[in-house]
Amino acid sequence: MFGGSVNIPDFDKPLHAVGGTSNAFTNNDITNYYVTLPVDNLETAFWLDSDRMLSLAFSEKSLEVQRNVVIEEFKQRYLNQPYGDVWLLLRPLAYAEHPYKWATIGKEIKHIEDATLQDVRDFFGTHYIPSNGILCVAGNITTEQIKTLSEKWFGPIPAKTRKERKLPKEPTQTEARSLTVKRDVPYPAFYRAWHMDKRDSESFYACDLMSDILSRGKSSRLYDQLVREKKLFSEINAFITGDLDEGLFVVSGKLNEGVKMEDAETGVELALDELRTTLIPENELEKVKNKVETTKAFNDMSVLDKAMELCYFELLGDANRVNHEIDRYKKVTAADILKVAQSILRKENSSTLYYYPNH
């Protein structure tokens, strides 16, 4: 997407030349391309981005180089880092059917090596079409100006028919899964993932807050009990993947030197037992909700973050939801969290990766 489009040989140069910059990220659900530039030169972004929506340059040389770049990315992020391959192992353990079983970058280097120009063309032709895209412009500019520019540059591009997202549903897991690996790392690590509900569900908010209760900040339960008090872990985290389809609730941690895996695991499960059996105190719930509220206020300071949020909620069905997310968090009760803890944090619903050092 940065290798030139049908009418413009280079994407970045003209953008840099007007004081702009751009980047992109891809996760399991979306790809987000973004540009920031001085508002006076906004039209340059419309010109560049509409042309690459029209069509890319598609050259063998460009593909060859980008393949190498992505292979180096694969090595840098997943293979040449201690614990770097965790998600390459955990995803296929947790998912049997759903494509979430693959990391975004691919299952292995061979997948990248085998990508052909036709594959790229086909993927572009299917997904990079106006009817499958959401455009958000944020900044010191009027809606009227945005409409005019959008009509001028994107209006003439055929919308095409959006391919419906029909991904296989992950079958309900009925048995605990586990995988044990040995790698060249200094300390053992523990990863446990449970299936949770999709992003657009009521229980999502309870799950998100539950992960905060477990590991957000140094007053959180897992940090306090397992790092500070019992000293089982040197670091521990609980988080949700937050995917559009049914995602994962994950607890991951690196064991302290000399700690046995069984003891670490027991420590985690004891903390989770508390969640599964006892209503969390009101002030603890209040605490994680307050944190969500502050975080939102800080995020709203950046136009880029605002634009990304608006796009994401539009993808979920309604950009205006961005204004009501806080209320949905506020509505969560201690009983809701008890309920998700009981329904999600079950053994049969879990996949565990035991990650040991070679020596």
Place this chain on the structure above:
Amino acid sequence: MQIDRTIAPEAHAIKNVQLIRPQTQVLSNGIPFFALRAGSQQVLRLEFIFDAGIRKQNRSLIASITNAMLVEGTPTKTAQQIAEMFDYYGAFIQPEIDNDRASLTLHCLTSSFAKVFPLLKEILEEATFPEKELKTNLDKGRQQFVVNQSKVDYLARQRFMEAVFGMENPYGRQTREADFNTLSRAALLDFHAENYQASGLTIIASGQFGDDIREIIDNSIGQWSISGSVEKNWTPGEYPAPTKLFIEKPDAIQSGIRIGRRMVNKTHADFAGLQVLNTALGGYFGSRLMANIREDKGYTYGIGSAVVSLEKEGYFFIATEVGADVAKDAVAEIYKEIQLLREKTIPVEELQMVKNYMLGSFLRNSDGPFAMADRFKALHFYGLDYSHYDRFLNTVNTITAQEIKDLAIKYLNPGDMTEILAGKS
């Protein structure tokens, strides 16, 4: 109407940003308090910045562990209780440290300030550095350190600072695993007493807030007694000669490369020009190093360079991680790009692009109250004023291709470079 998509829309000159400057409101006892009001959200960032950065330490780890442990105990509260209180009010309390300064930063909704400030004050006045928390911190730190030893980029970075500045220089001295075994609570208390003094404190508030904030702070911290502290002489030690070092990591599938040298810092007249030169070489996505080593050769996911200003020193570096089999070729290409800048003037069009990119970046990085406060901080501790930015923007606008070539000849001599390679031989 058919539009001609081959023609770029008209480009407009990039306007200068109007930087909002803080008001100076010195506290009763003379502690400088700067208030920068901007933005539309009712949020507050409050920074307590001490002259207690890494360069103040005589042995490694003391400065960073002292900083991290500020929030881990007072006579009346445990680490857990402190964390609990800040978290309850949705506030973030963050100890931060770099080579020059150590700080304690509060982020909160402005409306929560009065509720969390008493605790913040208690931390600033009565941190106790409990033995138990020290052990947790050292254990965590040691494990992180050991994990980092298997990262080629980390190894190259650590060795680079040592090789460029030398083990006697506070910026050069690097941590060893054994350092985690010998740090005592008594040493922390000494470091704290010596370096976290009122005389070395600067307070910066940014966001949207009323005058009551300063008043509340003045009623407590503004009453501290100030004893004169003596600025220690800067003793950089002897600088090592440029060198080439190889760190063997037999199983690494990528090699970490770091090439660079000591350089002038932002107080020097050449610094702004060097920033332009650096941007062209490796400072942005369209840079020569990216264009050659990533976009043409496909050797790496990313390569970049930077000129770094420290309060007492400065340095320049190029860093990348490349496939182990192409490490030597990548190094050769890096030097080729450096030589090119020394031998040929940069084409007008490319120079203009670099300039505009930098002007746009300056805008982007001045957006919002916190960024504006960062702009102020970046001047204040160097004794510079806002005319520094005028000079910087003027240099970016007017520097010529010949001047950039002259800077490359003066500062980017390959013979002056220290080169670190970590990976498979």
